[in-house]
Amino acid sequence: MTPLSPHPLSRIRIGSAPDSWGVWFPDDPRQVPWRRFLDEVAEAGYEWIELGPYGYLPTDPARLTEETARRGLKVSAGTVFTGLHHGEAVWERTWAHVAENAGLARAMGAGHLVVIPSFWRDDRTGEVLEDRELTAAQWRDLARLTERLGAEVRDRFGLRVVVHPHADTHIDSEANVARFLDATDPDLVALCLDTGHYAYCGGDSVRLIETYGERIGYLHLKQVDPEVLAQVVAEGTPFGPAVARGVMCEPPAGVPALEPVLAAAQALDVDLFAIVEQDMYPCAPDKPFPIAARTRRFLRSCGA
Numbered sequence: 322m323t324p325l326s327p328h329p330l331s332r333i334r335i336g337s338a339p340d341s342w343g344v345w346f347p348d349d350p351r352q353v354p355w356r357r358f359l360d361e362v363a364e365a366g367y368e369w370i371e372l373g374p375y376g377y378l379p380t381d382p383a384r385l386t387e388e389t390a391r392r393g394l395k396v397s398a399g400t401v402f403t404g405l406h407h408g409e410a411v412w413e414r415t416w417a418h419v420a421e422n423a424g425l426a427r428a429m430g431a432g433h434l435v436v437i438p439s440f441w442r443d444d445r446t447g448e449v450l451e452d453r454e455l456t457a458a459q460w461r462d463l464a465r466l467t468e469r470l471g472a473e474v475r476d477r478f479g480l481r482v483v484v485h486p487h488a489d490t491h492i493d494s495e496a497n498v499a500r501f502l503d504a505t506d507p508d509l510v511a512l513c514l515d516t517g518h519y520a521y522c523g524g525d526s527v528r529l530i531e532t533y534g535e536r537i538g539y540l541h542l543k544q545v546d547p548e549v550l551a552q553v554v555a556e557g558t559p560f561g562p563a564v565a566r567g568v569m570c571e572p573p574a575g576v577p578a579l580e581p582v583l584a585a586a587q588a589l590d591v592d593l594f595a596i597v598e599q600d601m602y603p604c605a606p607d608k609p610f611p612i613a614a615r616t617r618r619f620l621r622s623c624g625a
Contacts, residue, residue, distance in 0.1 A: 329624035330587050333540075336369025336397050337362050337597040339377055341613055343604035347376030351603040355379070356388075363392040365613040371435070371596055372399045375422050382428035389429070397433060397594045398483075398539065399426030404439035405466040406459040406491060412466065419470065423478040433539055433594070434480045435513050436470065438463075438490040440560075447559035455491050463491070464504035471509035483513035483539040486522070489560040493522040498529065502536050512536045515598065517543025517569055520577050521550060521560075527577070530585040540586060540595040542620070544575030561602070569600040571612050572619055580623050595625065 342358045343351070353361075355378050362370055370389070372378055379385045389396065399422040403415050423434050442449045455463065471482040484501070486492045492501050498519075502512065514537055516526045530537055545568055553563040572579055586593055597616055601609065 330583055332587050332590065332592050333583060333595050333625050334369060334397070334592065335367065335595055335597070335617070335620055335625050336371070337365070337367045337613055337617075338371040338541075339373030340371075340598040340600060340602075341616075342609040343601045344373050344377055345602040347374045352377075353606050353609070357606070359388060359392050359394065361610040362613065363394055365610060366617040367597075367613070368393060368395060369397045369594060369596065370394050371397055372422070372426060372429070372431075375399070375401075375418075375425070380421075380425055382425060385425075385429060396426065396429035396431045397596060398431050398435050399423060399433075399480075400435040400437065400485075402437045402439055403467075403470070405470065406438075406455055406463040408459075408462040408466070412469075415470075416473070419474065420477075423474055423480055426480060427478045432479075432481060433483050433513075434474055434478075435485050435539065436467070436482055437485045437487050438492045440487075440489045441491060442489055442559055444489060444559060444561040447562065453491075459491075460500065460504065464501065467501075468506050468509045471506075475509070481511060481538055482509070483511045485513040485515055485518070485541070486524075487515065487518050488521045488563075493518070495522075495524045495529070498524065499533075502533055507536055510536075511538025513539040513541060515541035515543055516577055516579065516582055517541070517545050517575075517598070517600070520545050521568070525577070526582045527585045530582070530589065534589045537586065537589060537593070540582075540593055541598045542572070542579060542582075542595050543598050543600070544570055544572045544577065544579070546570040546575050564600045564602060571599065572616055579620070583623055583625055595620075
């Protein structure tokens with residue numbers, strides 16, 4: 322009998338992000354200071370982090386390199402929000418935002434840029450900003466310009482674009498994620514599968530990995546509380562207030578179960594980052610660290 326590997330999830334690299342410390346904005350008095358985030362994420366046992374909202378962490382690469390290195394931290398990705406379904410009219414503004422994020426991510430040695438579609442309703446106020454469904458022309462613009470973004474980010478910065486399906490955006494449900502993937506070039510556009518957001522929108526993460534495995538370029542690990550989710554879906558609650566009600570919960574208390582997700586990802590036999598993101602905005606400053614430490618221990622118990 323072949324002995325079991327002591328590292329069954331050897332292709333999965335675990336990290337965390339400012340989001341798990343309640344950080345949604347570059348500057349907000351309700352968020353923990355960036356130095357405290359860096360201190361606590363390292364103390365909780367994580368080696369990899371994301372940059373979070375551009376401007377939350379120092380944007381000078383030399384300073385940020387010093388701050389992360391002395392805590393034993395490395396950067397896996399930057400994050401941007403885009404509204405590319407609006408077409409060419411938004412390209413220049415989008416690229417300016419992307420370039421500053423991608424430049425910092427590259428300088429920090431990251432290999433990925435997480436791209437989140439813009440919200441169709443405001444995530445704090447619930448104001449409806451545009452139609453929930455895209456037109457056929459908007460889908461074409463979204464696919465075409467995301468491919469362009471993937472090519473430009475790859476060629477200019479050496480980063481891989483991974484698009485993040487997200488609640489209250491147009492890339493959310495199983496049907497919309499499949500439509501987006503089927504419309505885009507695998508060589509230019511990969512997926513950041515966020516297990517919590519996908520479950521929030523009714524998706525099955527394991528099935529997605531098994532169906533579109535070659536498109537999975539990055540993972541965000543997150544769970545939803547099924548009871549709170551049922552309430553917010555029934556009431557039509559916007560994502561921000563839903564988070565404030567605790568719809569995203571500490572693993573392993575919610576869904577989806579992360580063990581089969583990680584096993585399916587490991588079976589792809591490619592190196593993947595799996596970054597913990599527990600949406601908790603706003604939250605008390607002393608709340609994130611104990612959760613982050615317990616989550617790291619839980620993921621170790623899963624073999625990660």
